[in-house]
Amino acid sequence: MDHLITTETLIVDQVAPDIHVITLAANLIRRGQLVAFPTETVYGLGANAWDAVAVQRIFAAKGRPGSNPLIVHVADPVQLLNVVREWPETAERLAARFWPGPLTLVLPKSSTIPDVVTAGGPTVAVRCPNHPVARALLTSAAVPIAAPSANRSMELSPTRAEHVLRSLGGRIPLILDGGSCPGGIESTVVDLTGERVRLLRPGLISIAMLQEIIGSIEVGQQGDGPARSPGQMVRHYSPRTVMRLVPTDSLARACRDAGGAGLQVGMIRFSNPHASTVSSEPTFARFIHLSCDPGLAATRLYDALHELDQSQLDLILVEIPPEGPEWTAIQDRLARAASQAP
Numbered sequence: 001m002d003h004l005i006t007t008e009t010l011i012v013d014q015v016a017p018d019i020h021v022i023t024l025a026a027n028l029i030r031r032g033q034l035v036a037f038p039t040e041t042v043y044g045l046g047a048n049a050w051d052a053v054a055v056q057r058i059f060a061a062k063g064r065p066g067s068n069p070l071i072v073h074v075a076d077p078v079q080l081l082n083v084v085r086e087w088p089e090t091a092e093r094l095a096a097r098f099w100p101g102p103l104t105l106v107l108p109k110s111s112t113i114p115d116v117v118t119a120g121g122p123t124v125a126v127r128c129p130n131h132p133v134a135r136a137l138l139t140s141a142a143v144p145i146a147a148p149s150a151n152r153s154m155e156l157s158p159t160r161a162e163h164v165l166r167s168l169g170g171r172i173p174l175i176l177d178g179g180s181c182p183g184g185i186e187s188t189v190v191d192l193t194g195e196r197v198r199l200l201r202p203g204l205i206s207i208a209m210l211q212e213i214i215g216s217i218e219v220g221q222q223g224d225g226p227a228r229s230p231g232q233m234v235r236h237y238s239p240r241t242v243m244r245l246v247p248t249d250s251l252a253r254a255c256r257d258a259g260g261a262g263l264q265v266g267m268i269r270f271s272n273p274h275a276s277t278v279s280s281e282p283t284f285a286r287f288i289h290l291s292c293d294p295g296l297a298a299t300r301l302y303d304a305l306h307e308l309d310q311s312q313l314d315l316i317l318v319e320i321p322p323e324g325p326e327w328t329a330i331q332d333r334l335a336r337a338a339s340q341a342p
């Protein structure tokens with residue numbers, strides 16, 4: 001995209017969004033334009049899912065490969081009707097428990113969904129968000145909204161309006177600023193089109209929570225054939241600054257080594273920094289203690305990475321998070337952020 005456009009940011013109350021602001025945004029969506037908006041996970045970049053030209057604008061603004069399909073957001077069962085072709089009992093049970101909320105279901109797509117949304121594939125990812133701004137926008141636009149995270153391709157997902165502006169300013173007309181996103185990392189993606197239910201992306205809805213409703217679940221991509229979730233490239237969600245994952249007991253040495261080499265170092269920790277001497281060493285320029293609680297750590301993770309990425313550092317050291325299934329989504333995002341692979 002060569003021509004920069006003016007990006008307007010409108011503040012909107014995240015509990016009781018102003019109907020005038022929502023109507024303006026909904027009208028833009030209905031006219032085929034893009035609107036960035038907050039959800040309970042991260043900010044999304046939305047377009048009318050029925051409008052192939054509008055959806056194409058998402059790919060252009062993000063620099064996203066056309067092979068990476070989008071999630072379609074719906075407000076209610078009525079909007080769902082012409083998005084999916086089948087609604088199996090498993091979908092009903094999962095939706096009854098977790099919708100509205102941070103769970104995305106992959107299902108056979110309705111023929112009325114344009115191919116550009118699903119990267120030409122026969123399945124569509126669908127989710128019903130519970131953020132009041134997202135819900136108000138969907139209801140007012142009265143169309144399903146295709147929306148990936150509102151960042152340029154491969155970059156960190158945004159959890160605040162200013163993250164969106166930094167990444168997509170000049171490329172989109174409107175950002176609804178509803179403050180920071182409460183969840184902080186992207187939705188859990190579950191594939192319901194195979195013989196067995198399969199987790200494609202860990203997220204705020206944990207495997208244990210899914211298993212409670214549907215019993216066993218396969219984890220990860222199938223071994224052969226084309227990628228079922230093509231967006232799951234190894235490198236993804238990355239800061240621009242070099243980032244390294246370090247075990248807790250090696251943090252002090254990694255810090256000293258980098259400091260000794262004259263590098264400006266930032267550090268993120270999960271465990272209590274007072275439990276060791278690292279935090280008192282003056283060898284790093286910025287230090288952020290996230291939380292030993294996985295939910296709180298998820299809420300703050302991208303915000304911390306954005307902040308360090310803006311701090312003119314040479315290196316970001318991140319403590320490897322604790323073991324355990326409740327940390328799976330954070331482990332997944334950190335491994336991708338630290339990866340140098342394409």
Ligand code: TXA
Nearest residue numbers: 041044069070123124125148149186187228229230231
């Ligand atoms: O929390 C979220 O899910 C946020 C908010 C805005 O809703 N959206 C988001 O979208 O994270 P995006 O585009 O950044 O990630 C969508 C993921 C990608 O990994 C993509 O490959 C996968 O969902 N996906 C989309 N459609 C799919 C399909 N038909 N089959 C398998 N995976 C699909």
Ligand code: MG
Nearest residue numbers: 148149150157
């Ligand atoms: Mg994304």
